Amino acid sequence: MIRRPRQGNEGTAEMASRLGCTLVEAVPRHGHARPALVGCDPVLSQRMKALGARWDSFNQALAFAGWPALQAALRYALDQQGRPVAPVAQQDQPHPG
Template sequence: MLLPPPSGSERAQALAAKLGCAVGHCPSPSGHLQPALLGSPTSFAATLAEFGARFDDQEKLYLFANWPTMEAALQHVIDQRRAAAP
């Protein structure tokens, strides 16, 4: 279940929106909240995995260890797309 993103995650929200995705929190089995990315990132799923994201089959979203890592992954995808643009 994707919960609303916390205050202070505006940068991650903006980066995700540029990629057609949304961010929020997802409760882990241990009970703590993990940053999560929801959308259709199939074209950049490998990049998310390089940054340590884990796909949750049950919730159908990508989970990250922390917000800075998620932001770095999203920024990297955007930078890659910008560099590949004609």
């Protein structure tokens, strides 16, 4: 279940909005609500995953472990906005022959 974030997170919601995402709370089937983002473009989604987000398939959202982690990721993404995204990891390709 997706729900609106608690009051007091307007600044975080504004940062998410500047990146083209919507701030929500993702409530899993079992457990506690986690701060999350929905509506991110694929490039930003990859960047958020590199910064600690995990894909929540039940809620179709990028969920974070807590508010500080989400806020730090948003600040970093805003600082890096417009810069190319470096690959997170590349595996060595076997040489033919």
